Amino acid sequence: MTRPGNILLGVKDISLRFGGVRALTDVSFDIHEGEIFAIIGPNGAGKSSMLNCINGFYHPQEGTITFRGQQRRRMRPYEAAAQGISRTFQNIALFRGMTTLENVMTGRMLKMQASFVEQALYLGRGKREEVAHREKVEEVIDFLEIQSIRKTPVGRLPYGLQKRVELARALAAEPELLLLDEPMAGMNVEEKEDMCRFVLSTNHELGTTIALIEHDMGVVMDLSDRVVVLDYGKKLAEGTPDEIRGNQEVIDAYLGVSHD
């Protein structure tokens, strides 16, 4: 079910090193508008590093990243977010002292037009905006079915729900590109099914382009339109789930299990 949309994000010849560790070597791929794009590979293959490059946490030593036709060598996370890239983290990174609602509200931060001073003093425009953003946030909360935990401090939520709140925060920004780093890791079967459903409906109903990292091959095959396989920081293969499933190199890399 490949949808040949325009290229939304182009990754070209990316190399990233940490001292002597080559986290990524000459990796290239394109993510098209409207697709669900999976990044797979054994532990330590460089998948998270790739997402970190895309949203500006890491700056690759070589290569370019083009988003919506604009080429960026070094982009800061703030700029990535402002351009419509949202993400979740492999290790949940929620604001633990806040409630679900407050966490999701932070996702609207960049959409707020009132000046910082207006916001700080909660004057006219700042206040009106807050109300409008609350509505959008409630929509997202309904969409992900987390109404019942709106006022709960996220630190108290079970793991699966925390992951969902993290997704809600990312969606509140109405991103064009959503990066999900192992959104289903550590979940039980039921939680996984829920999360799959939400990923699909985000893609279908909201039209959000999604790049996701996932270990469960069943999930990857069900969800994604295209897959790229990384191994030791290099691109091993790229294609539709069916193509990847039949690729001997991929099978070897996977059966050779993890590197760390």
Added chain:
Amino acid sequence: METLYLIFIDPFVQMAIEPAFLAEVLIGGLMSGVMYSLVALGFVLIFKASGIFNFAQGVFVLFAALNFVGLMDLGVHPILAFIITLGIMTALAFAVDRLVLRPLVNQNPIILFMATIGIAFFLEGFGESIWGGDVRPVRVGIPDTALFWETGFGEILVLSSDLFAGVIAAFLVTVLALFFHFTPVGRALRAVADDHQAALSVGIPLNNIWVIVWAVAGFVALVAGIMWGAKLGVQFALSTIALKALPVLILGGFTSIPGAIIGGLIVGAGEKLFENYWGLPLLGGATEEWFAYIVAMIFLFFRPQGLFGEKIIERV
């Protein structure tokens, strides 16, 4: 035997015999504790938001007070002087951000700490060159009359200025709490304090946040400076007194706002109690200077994260 009696029995006997005196000591202690709380609050705000231990916070208190008093001595109305000083503290926050923090971003925390020591000495000297080194009384019209409070167990003397300081501090803490919990910027500040990476990923501009935090810390310093100045006069020893915030932080935890407040109250009340019931009879007094530091050290052995601080876990 005699010593043991003086340590373990006599103080409590005294407290029981003269509860009114005990109450006065406690109230006096809590009032100076409020001041410690305010300074500690400034430390915590900056530490939470930027992970920087701002050694200069004590000097901020002095610097703010100096400017405020200096302006008033020039004939500026107290309210106007307050607003101008607030402007100066905000400008200072900008300057610190641009000239010190941004160039040093991503450096080792110890380097940023050293930078704040630099800021502290610079501001102290700069303040002295502008306003001179004399002790200046603050006359903001806080009445300094003695109030007598009749209770069932005797008459308690309370200074109205102490009472006033307590009310202002409580008000300030309430305003800050509301700001942090009910405004978008407050939410952004808490977000940054909770998780830098996540804050960046939702597009919170760290730099703006830092300026705001430093400005808020400047504001807190100004209030503390005025109140302290009203009690003791504005003098350079203020910055040393402000260092009492360190034991307060160790007690309360470096990342906890309630911890800073309660820690300040405990230190303030504790040192006055110790001085009056143990220090004076046993050691001839002058224990207030070091009591807090000893308590803090003992605390470090048993609960290094403080009363309210989060467990110290090395970040990876």
